[in-house]
Amino acid sequence: xxxxxxxxxxxxxxxxxxxxxxxxxxxxxxxxxxxxxxxxxxxxxxxxxxxxxxxxxxxxxxxxxxxxxxxxxxxxxxxxxxxxxxxxxxxxxxxxxxxxxxxxxxxxxxxxxxxxxxxxxxxxxxxxxxxxxxxxxxxxxxxxxxxxxxxxxxxxxxxxxxxxxxxxxxxxxxxxxxxxxxxxxxxxxxxxxxxxxxxxxxxxxxxxxxxxxxxxxxxxxxxxxxxxxxxxxxxxxxxxxxxxxxxxxxxxxxxxxxxxxxxxxxxxxxxxxxxxxxxxxxxxxxxxxxx
Amino acid sequence: xxxxxxxxxxxxxxxxxxxxxxxxxxxxxxxxxxxxxxxxxxxxxxxxxxxxxxxxxxxxxxxxxxxxxxxxxxxxxxxxxxxxxxxxxxxxxxxxxxxxxxxxxxxxxxxxxxxxxxxxxxxxxxxxxxxxxxxxxxxxxxxxxxxxxxxxxxxxxxxxxxxxxxxxxxxxxxxxxxxxxxxxxxxxxxxxxxxxxxxxxxxxxxxxxxxxxxxxxxxxxxxxxxxxxxxxxxxxxxxxxxxxxxxxxxxxxxxxxxxxxxxxxxxxxxxxxxxxxxxxxxxxxxxxx
Numbered sequence: 001x002x003x004x005x006x007x008x009x010x011x012x013x014x015x016x017x018x019x020x021x022x023x024x025x026x027x028x029x030x031x032x033x034x035x036x037x038x039x040x041x042x043x044x045x046x047x048x049x050x051x052x053x054x055x056x057x058x059x060x061x062x063x064x065x066x067x068x069x070x071x072x073x074x075x076x077x078x079x080x081x082x083x084x085x086x087x088x089x090x091x092x093x094x095x096x097x098x099x100x101x102x103x104x105x106x107x108x109x110x111x112x113x114x115x116x117x118x119x120x121x122x123x124x125x126x127x128x129x130x131x132x133x134x135x136x137x138x139x140x141x142x143x144x145x146x147x148x149x150x151x152x153x154x155x156x157x158x159x160x161x162x163x164x165x166x167x168x169x170x171x172x173x174x175x176x177x178x179x180x181x182x183x184x185x186x187x188x189x190x191x192x193x194x195x196x197x198x199x200x201x202x203x204x205x206x207x208x209x210x211x212x213x214x215x216x217x218x219x220x221x222x223x224x225x226x227x228x229x230x231x232x233x234x235x236x237x238x239x240x241x242x243x244x245x246x247x248x249x250x251x252x253x254x255x256x257x258x259x260x261x262x263x264x265x266x267x268x269x270x271x272x273x274x275x276x277x278x279x280x281x282x283x284x285x286x287x288x289x290x291x
Numbered sequence: 292x293x294x295x296x297x298x299x300x301x302x303x304x305x306x307x308x309x310x311x312x313x314x315x316x317x318x319x320x321x322x323x324x325x326x327x328x329x330x331x332x333x334x335x336x337x338x339x340x341x342x343x344x345x346x347x348x349x350x351x352x353x354x355x356x357x358x359x360x361x362x363x364x365x366x367x368x369x370x371x372x373x374x375x376x377x378x379x380x381x382x383x384x385x386x387x388x389x390x391x392x393x394x395x396x397x398x399x400x401x402x403x404x405x406x407x408x409x410x411x412x413x414x415x416x417x418x419x420x421x422x423x424x425x426x427x428x429x430x431x432x433x434x435x436x437x438x439x440x441x442x443x444x445x446x447x448x449x450x451x452x453x454x455x456x457x458x459x460x461x462x463x464x465x466x467x468x469x470x471x472x473x474x475x476x477x478x479x480x481x482x483x484x485x486x487x488x489x490x491x492x493x494x495x496x497x498x499x500x501x502x503x504x505x506x507x508x509x510x511x512x513x514x515x516x517x518x519x520x521x522x523x524x525x526x527x528x529x530x531x532x533x534x535x536x537x538x539x540x541x542x543x544x545x546x547x548x549x550x551x552x553x554x555x556x557x558x559x560x561x562x563x564x565x566x567x568x569x570x571x572x573x574x575x576x577x578x579x580x
Contacts, residue, residue, distance in 0.1 A: 006482065007402060010482075011398050011402050014397065014483075017394075017395075018395035019395065021391065021450060021454065023413075025425075026425065026451050026452060026454075027413060027417070029432065030424070030425065030428070032428035033424065036431065092320065093320070103324045104570075106325075106327055108570060109328065111573075112569065113331075114558070116530040116531075117530075117554060123537075124337075125330065131349075135350070174573055175574050175577055230514040230530075247423075248423035248426075251424075251426070252423075255427050265431075268426070268428065271421055271423060272420070276419070
């Protein structure tokens with residue numbers, strides 16, 4: 001394919017709109033926030049350069065560390081609460097029977113709902129006075145178990161993980177089903193002839209084959225946990241007393257409620273670094289495992 | 292947990308750990324599915340209750356079906372406006388994503404040029420950037436150029452963040468289109484634009500469907516960008532209106548439930564019609580990502 005000059009013009013004109021939009025709205029903001037992170041700025045007036053002042057404040061803020069811990073808790077809850085359940089469901093619902101399809105579409109359904117709706121519904125379920133959770137506990141004689149699910153420290157973060165797991169199991173299940181259906185059935189038959197059945201077959205044959213898919217879902221768990229912002233804003237807004245704060249809500253509340261743009265920018269940069277770090281750790285760990 | 296029977300295992304050559312399901316297994320799975328759907332069912336019955344009914348009998352069917360909840364929520368919550376805004380922003384961003392993304396994907400899959408590796412690398416990085424880390428700088432930037440609180444404040448960043456996955460899906464798909472088709476068109480004297488518009492883009496229909504579904508779900512349900520970039524009542528999208536609705540009518544629970552029911556119905560209908568494509572799209576999207 002020659003006509004080099006014409007091709008060059010086409011390449012430039014066809015690629016540039018996408019590239020420019022992407023650079024302006026995705027890549028450049030990262031550098032902006034790194035830059036503004038060095039300033040003290042209330043949004044009005046001039047910004048004052050304070051070097052690493054914001055970062056210094058961040059690492060000495062207990063609320064920040066608590067937020068980071070909450071984020072890690074969400075990652076852990078996703079890895080423990082979503083991945084195994086999704087894998088189990090995928091193994092059981094692998095066949096394309098009508099029954100399997102019905103269960104699959106039920107499990108997947110919450111995924112298409114807006115996070116705001118998910119947060120609001122579960123906010124009502126957890127409501128201390130009339131919430132469904134407490135009502136059911138009372139009905140079945142466990143009245144002493146009732147509590148203000150979203151207000152009590154230690155309990156509230158766990159309560160928040162449930163709706164998140166609820167809406168995320170479906171996609172992982174579908175991803176695993178696709179991966180499992182791609183394995184030629186001869187491998188499974190051969191494994192059974194060699195005596196690998198049930199759990200043994202799962203651990204020694206099935207899992208290694210779909211390991212690359214498992215890694216993908218682990219990365220998704222990490223990035224997904226950093227996206228839990230919506231649920232928390234709707235259900236608790238990080239409160240009470242910052243007990244359900246996540247890195248993103250910490251950033252949001254510092255920037256848009258108390259108008260500390262410089263500080264918020266610094267936190268944004270930290271979020272970038274944390275997510276890069278988590279993905280790198282995941283990569284290193286899973287790499288070793290598969291080697 | 293032994294869910295396998297020897298007979299069914301013989302019959303089904305295909306399949307992995309557990310082949311046929313026992314009755315008990317089916318029962319367990321059905322219970323799980325019902326549990327998963329219950330919050331939604333609860334939302335819909337609550338949307339038709341009086342507040343008192345809602346407090347007293349949270350899981351009974353409504354004593355009287357309060358259809359007014361829905362119409363009141365529609366009016367008080369200005370849901371019509373919100374739905375229009377969501378539709379407009381979503382459709383515009385999906386179209387922009389398709390045009391820019393597939394065009395860029397075509398260039399990156401067919402041509403060799405100096406900076407290609409760098410460009411690909413940038414888009415790859417884009418897949419991993421957490422959107423919340425860009426909220427503050429984007430807010431400041433849009434404020435500076437006067438883009439804040441406009442439809443563009445949503446359409447442009449939505450598109451920008453959807454481009455990486457769109458481009459990689461497009462590149463993956465283009466590999467299956469034989470180059471001979473383009474070569475033949477070249478001989479006929481068609482330019483690249485014509486080849487793209489007349490031949491390549493129409494051939495991309497399957498991937499266009501996948502991209503549109505992924506983008507639709509993401510844009511329609513987005514809350515973070517709308518929360519930070521939109522302020523005017525008249526520009527609010529559905530998720531944003533809902534979150535404020537629950538604050539504004541905090542004690543009128545059945546009304547809020549009514550508003551949520553309205554907001555959820557379009558997505559559920561689309562899901563019921565397109566669920567196979569949605570699931571497939573999700574798999575394609577995540578594996579590439």
